[in-house]
Amino acid sequence: MTNFFLILLNLLLISSYSKAEFYSEHYGEIEVSSTIFLEDIEGDNRKNFLNSTNVEYNYFFEKDNLTGKLKMNIKDSYPGSAQNLDFNEAYLDYAFENTNILAGNNIVFWGKNEFYNPVDIINSKDYSLGLASGKKIGQTMFNIKRYFSSSELDFYILPSNTNIYPKSQVRSQQTLNIKSKNNYSKGAKKENLGIGLRWSGYIDEYDYGLTFYKGNTKDPALIVSSNQLVPNYSEITQIGIELQATQGDFLHKGEFINRSNQYNLDGNIDDYYGFIVGTEHTLYGLFEKNWDLSNIIEYTYDSRGSKSHHSNQNDLFYGARLILNDIDDTQYFISLQNDIDKNTRAMTFNYESRFFSQFKGGIDMYVPINLEDDYHQSSFKDEVNFKIYTSYAF
Amino acid sequence: MKIFIITLTSILTLFCSQIFAQSAEEKGLEIIEKSIALDNGFVDSTVVGKMILKDKSGNESVRSFKNFIFEELDETLGDKSIIVFTEPRDVKGTSLLTHANIEPNDDDQWLYLPALKRVKRISSSNRTGKFVSSEFSYEDLSTDEPEDYNFLWLEDINCPADPSLQCHVIEATPKNKKSGYSKRVIYIDVSELRYQTVKFHNRRGDLEKELDFKSYQKYLDKFWRADILEMKNLQTGKSTNITWENYEFQTNLSINDFNPEKLAKMAR
Numbered sequence: 001m002t003n004f005f006l007i008l009l010n011l012l013l014i015s016s017y018s019k020a021e022f023y024s025e026h027y028g029e030i031e032v033s034s035t036i037f038l039e040d041i042e043g044d045n046r047k048n049f050l051n052s053t054n055v056e057y058n059y060f061f062e063k064d065n066l067t068g069k070l071k072m073n074i075k076d077s078y079p080g081s082a083q084n085l086d087f088n089e090a091y092l093d094y095a096f097e098n099t100n101i102l103a104g105n106n107i108v109f110w111g112k113n114e115f116y117n118p119v120d121i122i123n124s125k126d127y128s129l130g131l132a133s134g135k136k137i138g139q140t141m142f143n144i145k146r147y148f149s150s151s152e153l154d155f156y157i158l159p160s161n162t163n164i165y166p167k168s169q170v171r172s173q174q175t176l177n178i179k180s181k182n183n184y185s186k187g188a189k190k191e192n193l194g195i196g197l198r199w200s201g202y203i204d205e206y207d208y209g210l211t212f213y214k215g216n217t218k219d220p221a222l223i224v225s226s227n228q229l230v231p232n233y234s235e236i237t238q239i240g241i242e243l244q245a246t247q248g249d250f251l252h253k254g255e256f257i258n259r260s261n262q263y264n265l266d267g268n269i270d271d272y273y274g275f276i277v278g279t280e281h282t283l284y285g286l287f288e289k290n291w292d293l294s295n296i297i298e299y300t301y302d303s304r305g306s307k308s309h310h311s312n313q314n315d316l317f318y319g320a321r322l323i324l325n326d327i328d329d330t331q332y333f334i335s336l337q338n339d340i341d342k343n344t345r346a347m348t349f350n351y352e353s354r355f356f357s358q359f360k361g362g363i364d365m366y367v368p369i370n371l372e373d374d375y376h377q378s379s380f381k382d383e384v385n386f387k388i389y390t391s392y393a394f
Numbered sequence: 395m396k397i398f399i400i401t402l403t404s405i406l407t408l409f410c411s412q413i414f415a416q417s418a419e420e421k422g423l424e425i426i427e428k429s430i431a432l433d434n435g436f437v438d439s440t441v442v443g444k445m446i447l448k449d450k451s452g453n454e455s456v457r458s459f460k461n462f463i464f465e466e467l468d469e470t471l472g473d474k475s476i477i478v479f480t481e482p483r484d485v486k487g488t489s490l491l492t493h494a495n496i497e498p499n500d501d502d503q504w505l506y507l508p509a510l511k512r513v514k515r516i517s518s519s520n521r522t523g524k525f526v527s528s529e530f531s532y533e534d535l536s537t538d539e540p541e542d543y544n545f546l547w548l549e550d551i552n553c554p555a556d557p558s559l560q561c562h563v564i565e566a567t568p569k570n571k572k573s574g575y576s577k578r579v580i581y582i583d584v585s586e587l588r589y590q591t592v593k594f595h596n597r598r599g600d601l602e603k604e605l606d607f608k609s610y611q612k613y614l615d616k617f618w619r620a621d622i623l624e625m626k627n628l629q630t631g632k633s634t635n636i637t638w639e640n641y642e643f644q645t646n647l648s649i650n651d652f653n654p655e656k657l658a659k660m661a662r
Contacts, residue, residue, distance in 0.1 A: 027486060060662060067662065098650065100659070109512040152655035202654060205502070207515045248500070248519045284520045292523060325524045327447045327455035329485075357455065360484050393483030 024061040030054070033389035035130075037171050039382040047169050052077035052129060058089075068092045071138075075128075079169035082128040082180070088138035098147040105138030108156075110198060110211055112244040112253040113276045115298050115317040115335070119240035119255045121213045122196055124161045130172045132366060132383070137161060151201025158194040160216045163231065172366070172383040179228045186261055186269055187235030188216045205247060211240035221263035221309035232263045251280040253298075264307040265376070274302040276312070290325040306341065311376035314340045328354040344374040361390040422545030422564040426538060426580075429587040436617050438464045438647040442639045444481075447528050450631035456481055457526050462660065464652050472496060473537060474652035478661050479526075489661040491654055492518070497542040497570050504654040506661050513654050522574030529603060529625045529634040531574055534594070543568055553581050553590040555606040560584040561591075575602075586610075588618050603627050614643050 035050040052075065059070045071089035075081055091104025111117030122141070125134035142157040165178040184190055194215015201208060213236070220231040238259040245252040253276075260271040278298030286293045295318075302313035319335040330353040338345050346369060352362035364387040371381040445457040458481035464474040472494025479488045487508035494501050503518040521533040543566040553561035561581040568575060576599050581591040588610055594603040607620035623636040651660060 027483060029484065062662070069662075095659075107511045109510055112514075147650060147653065147655055149650065150653060150655075200655070202515070207654075244515055246502075246515050246517060249517050251515070251517060282517055282520065284523045290524050290527075292520070325527045327449055327453065327527055329527060354455075354482065354484070358483060391484065393486070 022061065022063045024059065026057070026059050027394065028055065028057040029391050029393045030056075031389060031391040033387055035171075035385055035387040037383060037385045039384055041171075041382055045169055046171050046173060047079045048171070050077060050079065050129060050170060052081070065095045066092065067095070077129060077170075080167060081170070082167050083126055083164045086126065086138065088136070090138065100143075100145040100147075102141070102143040102145070105140050106143070107136050107138060108141075110209060110240070110242065111255055112207065112209070112242045113255055113278055113298055114253075114280065114296050114319065115278075115337075116276050116300055116312045117255060118257045118274050118276060118300075118312075119209065119211050119238075119242050121211075121218050121238060121240075122156065122158065124163045124218050126164045127166055128164050128170070130166055130170055131174065132172045132380070134163075137164065148201070150203070151199060154196070154198045154200075156194075156196035158196055158215055160188075160190065160192040160194060161218075162216075162233070163218070163220065165231070172380055172385070174222065174229055175379040176224065176227060176229045178222060179225075179230045182220070182231045182233055183223075183225075184216075184233045186263075188233040189235075192216050192235065200242075205245060207244040207246070209240070209242040211238075211242070213238045213240075217262055219310060221265060221267065223263065223267040232267065234261050234263050234269060236261050249282050249284075253278055253280065263309060264304055265309050266307055268307075270304055270307070272303045272308075274300070274308075274313075276300045278317070286322075292323045292325060294321040294323075295319070296321075306375045308376070311339070311374070313375070316340060330354075339374055339377075341375065342373045344371050344377070345369040346371060346377065346380070358394070359390060359392050361388075363388055418547045419545060421547035422566075423540060425547065425562050425564060425582060425587065426543075426545050426566075427540050429582055429589070430538065430540065432587055433617060434465075436463075436465055436614075437644045438462070439641060439643045440645055440647075441619075441641045444637045444639070445526070445528055446635045446637075448633045448635075455527075457528070462647060462651070464647055464649060466494075470496060472501070472539065474649070476652060476657065476660050487661045489657055491652065491657050491660075493652070494536060496539055501536070504657060506657040508658075508661060511658065513657050515654070519572065521570075521572050529627050529632055530636075533574055534603075534605070534625070538566070542570065548579075550584060553583055555581070555591045555608065556583075559590065586618060588620075600629070602629055611641070613641055617643065 031054045033052050037048045040048060055074045057072045061068050069089050069091055073086050073088060075084050087105050089106055091102050091106050093100055093102040108122040110120045123136035123139045126137045127134045139161055140159050144155045146153045162182055166173055168177045192215060197212040199210045215235060216233050217236045220233045222229040223232050236259055238257055240257045242255045256275040258273045261269055264270045276298055278296060280294055280296045282292055282294045284292050298317045300312035300315045302308040305313055316338045322332045324330040333350040335348045336345060347367045349365040350362060352360060354360050366385050368381050368384060371377045441461050443459050443461055447455045460478045462476040466473050475492050477490045479485050489506040491504045492501050501518040503516050505514050505516050522531050525532055525535055546565040548563040548565055550560055550562055553559040561583050564580045566578045566580055575594050576597050577595045579593040580589060583590050589607050592605045593601055596602040604626050606624045609621035610618050611621060612618055619641055621638050625634045
């Protein structure tokens with residue numbers, strides 16, 4: 001991997017010294033945040049706060065048909081993070097006719113829904129700042145993209161990657177610590193090559209995507225072993241369908257998957273299907289002001305029920321986003337997740353606004369309401385917290 | 395005999411006024427159609443825009459963006475455009491693709507969110523909503539299509555923004571009930587048929603906003619473009635100025651560049 005980055009950096013430098021027409025730019029963002037947990041957890045060494053600084057730097061260049069990007073994140077936190085440096089985007093992309101060939105690290109989004117995207121499976125997640133704040137890790141890939149008149153076909157070759165989990169002092173967490181060493185079985189290997197395929201496009205007011213993935217799972221089941229949780233990776237095959245119908249002020253969305261060979265919560269291998277369906281509606285000019293209010297309601301289902309390895313097995317989500325349309329781009333977002341099996345609920349709140357032109361600031365809150373009996377989220381029952389953050393973009 | 399003359403005079407008066415009203419409508423439509431036709435054939439264009447938003451206290455906020463436009467030759471379809479934001483820096487790369495449609499159909503719009511690398515189809519029925527918190531609504535930024543309005547020529551007077559020019563004054567009443575306006579009064583200069591001023595009347599009929607087009611430049615010896623657009627909200631005291639720079643025409647953009655699948659590429 002190190003060799004790959006050296007090659008990429010050399011190519012970037014060679015490109016920038018070439019006499020051909022060359023465009024490049026640098027930009028980035030510095031974010032400082034502080035999270036405070038309001039309830040103690042007895043009998044462990046977990047901290048009730050998390051202070052973090054993140055510096056993001058981007059370099060982009062374009063010369064003839066070749067483009068390249070380097071996006072680097074340097075992170076420092078207390079308590080310490082399991083990951084301090086990443087290259088989420090570090091790629092070269094060559095375009096010819098209606099085809100692009102990309103090699104390197106990249107972030108990819110598949111899906112249509114807002115709260116959960118079961119079809120979205122290319123990138124692993126970095127949970128080093130808590131299980132509630134997972135961010136995508138750049139996936140090393142070889143990607144061929146072919147454009148058609150109203151659709152595109154993507155083919156990916158994907159060397160295996162793994163999630164990064166928080167160290168023992170970092171919250172939010174599971175009750176047990178998560179072991180840093182992974183378990184590979186049922187076809188999964190540490191060095192495994194996955195493949196992905198997606199055909200996506202639109203017909204009139206309908207947007208669609210058909211997806212296929214075969215390789216190490218990206219969301220391993222966390223299985224209890226020797227008083228620790230061990231990420232169990234298997235080699236899965238997943239077929240996915242995503243659809244959106246845009247009708248006036250309404251957006252109707254759905255994602256459907258069929259996955260085989262996935263570890264469930266009990267540590268057994270299952271084949272299963274799951275889906276998320278929902279509707280988003282926006283009211284414009286609320287109270288005769290310039291405010292816009294979007295209401296989102298989505299329902300998730302997993303055929304394994306309580307044995308599902310994730311928490312979205314029979315859940316209803318409601319979200320409301322209020323955008324004030326003022327010069328500071330102020331917005332509020334509130335969401336409620338309701339597990340229908342146990343009637344457990346958790347709430348989130350976000351406020352964000354811009355100040356002094358280049359600065360942004362905001363508050364995130366997570367409030368578990370009654371997660372004690374939840375199959376998957378009972379360990380978050382005491383994780384009520386709020387986060388204050390500010391960022392400067394340059 | 396007296397009754398006959400009165401009746402005849404009334405019929406002739408009514409008949410003449412009908413002809414006059416019809417000719418005012420025809421004249422209004424003809425001027426608008428000519429103005430639009432003068433812009434045909436630009437093929438595609440790119441331009442850099444800087445938008446300064448001011449609230450009534452004088453606080454300013456800046457939005458900068460690059461605008462790509464592709465001329466749709468099919469008259470049953472509208473033009474295609476992409477707006478790529480470069481400022482504020484925290485929204486850099488956020489892009490909006492619009493496939494304009496003829497009324498009463500809504501436009502098709504997709505938003506690219508670079509932080510998530512996500513292209514999302516969004517509702518475009520929001521004609522009255524503010525474009526990036528400015529005083530421009532989405533409706534204000536769309537191209538006038540003659541089918542979308544009833545036009546009425548009112549008079550020819552000196553242009554309010556530039557009294558040295560003579561302007562046609564045309565009232566445009568939207569056919570679509572979702573429009574945020576009861577009417578727009580458009581001032582088009584007689585010599586070059588360029589929009590000079592537009593006065594927007596809200597649904598209650600009150601004058602709400604005034605838009606002036608300034609510093610026109612001619613490109614490719616044919617296409618006029620205003621370098622400055624000044625929009626004032628007369629009811630709130632807020633204003634938005636757009637300055638356009640670096641116009642380029644016929645840049646070999648392809649219709650395929652205006653597909654949602656290509657939005658991430660165009661946003662770079």
